[in-house]
Amino acid sequence: MEIEESFLYTKEHEWVSIEDNIATMGITDYAQGALGDVTYVELPEEETEVDQFEQFVSVESVKAASDIYAPISGKIVEVNRKLEENPSLVNKDCYGKGWIAKIEVRDMDESTNLMSADEYRSFLETLEH
Amino acid sequence: MSLETSLHNTPLVEEHIALGAKMVGFGGWNMPLQYESILAEWDYNRKAVSIFDCSHMGEFVIKGDAQETGLDKIVTQPILDMPVNTCRYGAMLNEQGGVIDDLIVYRKGQQDWMIVVNAANIEKNAHHFRTQLNPNAHFEDASFRTAKLDLQGPQSRDVLKVLAPGIEKLAYYTFGHFQIAGIPCLISRTGYTGELGYEIYCAWEKSKEIWQIILQDATVKPTGLGVRDVLRVEMCYSLYGHELDEATSPLEAGLDKFIDGKKEFIGRQAAFARPAQRTIGYLTSISRKSPRAGNIIFDAQGRRVGVVTSGTFSPALQLGIGIGFMAHPVADMGTDIFFGDDKAKTAAKIAKRPFYKGGSLKS
Secondary structure (H helix, E strand, O other): OOOOOOOEEOOOOEEEEEEOOEEEEEEOHHHHHHHOOEEEEEOOOOOOEEOOOOEEEEEEEOOOEEEEEOOOOEEEEEEOOHHHHOOOHHHHOOOOOOOOEEEEEOOHHHHHHOEOHHHHHHHHHHHHO | OHHHHOOEEOOOHHHHHHOOOEEEEEOOEEEEEEOOOHHHHHHHHHHOEEEEEOOOOEEEEEEOOHHHHOHHHHEOOOOOOOOOOEEEEEEEEOOOOOEEEEEEEEEEEOOEEEEEEOHHHHHHHHHHHHHHOOOOOEEEEOHHHEEEEEEEOOOHHHHHHHHOOOHHHOOOOEEEEEEEOOEEEEEEOOOOOOOOEEEEEEEHHHHHHHHHHHHOOOOEEEOOHHHHHHHHHHOOOOOEOOOEOOOOOOOOOOOHHHOOOOOOOOOHHHHHHOOOOOEEEEEEEOOOOOOOOOOEEEEOOOOEEEEEEEEEEEOOOOEEEEEEEEOHHHHOOOOEEEEEOOOOEEEEEEEOOOOOOOOOOOO
16 A cells, blocks of 8 residues: 655545645545546536535546545645546556646645544554454 | 355355455355456456356256246246257246346256346245245255356357367357366356356356366456446346346336247236336446436436436446436437436436447357
């Protein structure tokens, strides 16, 4: 199970990487593995506002659709259009080319509601037992 | 853990776990969902050859004359004219004309029959046969001593004829008795994928040996129930619990051609007397977004006209596909519809069956 050390995580298995005030987000290695082959990503509209932990994307695998939640509040400034043609990027490179959206962070304090890599690793261990 | 221990295991459960399968409960059985990934397994099946463990399915043995035992009255398909060593798909109905199960009848001899049924329905079906067959009939539920391995795909014949010489002569929906490494098997040219394929029935305790021998051929890959469902939806084959159940008539479900209109069978009158209010239809999404079981079907005006019973992403079409029940005129080919719920709807079109037309089924 791959975990990016510098990223922050949610209990719903989204990751977020914040640089300046832009948060890039996607789903974790654990999430893509559990979903299986991703066949469709329903991207959010740019320029819309989302609240932390609000459902704003859905990711479909061959057999099921799953809700994805915003890891942090803010305005969606960019979405990964490459996923429209090539949703399998989420499986192949979930922390890199498989990113889903970029959010202009409204309130940096919300990052305290997220887990560090170590905390997420411990959280995953609790799921396995 | 209690859930896992309450599930039945097939004789191959250790093989699946050793191959790294993701296991899942299905119809009361602990089954491999996938070994590698559904898309990779789709390729193995449609382009080469793959093997499924279907030992969870039920097999009943009935001995006696089809009419004298009452067997002919239990199943919807004609069976009196079946030559020995052929099989025929059909169903059995309750008194209300609903489907108790869909099934395949194998005629092993003039008075020797094997009935293959769905795993989740084994007990219910056995009860139905025991109560409906005449006392002179010999009935045995052989489900837990009979394993079934499905070898499916365009290269299945090439692989199997080396192990079981003579299978290359089997025509579609016929079977014969063969040996694989000295183990007696009944092999039929049948399947649930739309590809050329064989179902291999053997003794429960011998199935592991056959599984291993077949997988020694590097062209054969194991495939799970995940891709099996995708393959059957691409072919528009019904799955009990989705397109078929005790409240659904076989006519609504599109099984007309598996019903003998000239004979008497349980549920016949009720099935024919019911006004057909809905019919089965097939839909293709305009995008990769896929219909899912339980989605509402809306017409172009936004009216609720049906419900999706099975839905998946189709690797063949690279689009979402689905099966559902809908009001009659809606099910006409080419009609514009939507699927989803009141909040979000996706455009789709009514399609002609099957979605996947390139299969090697009859090659």
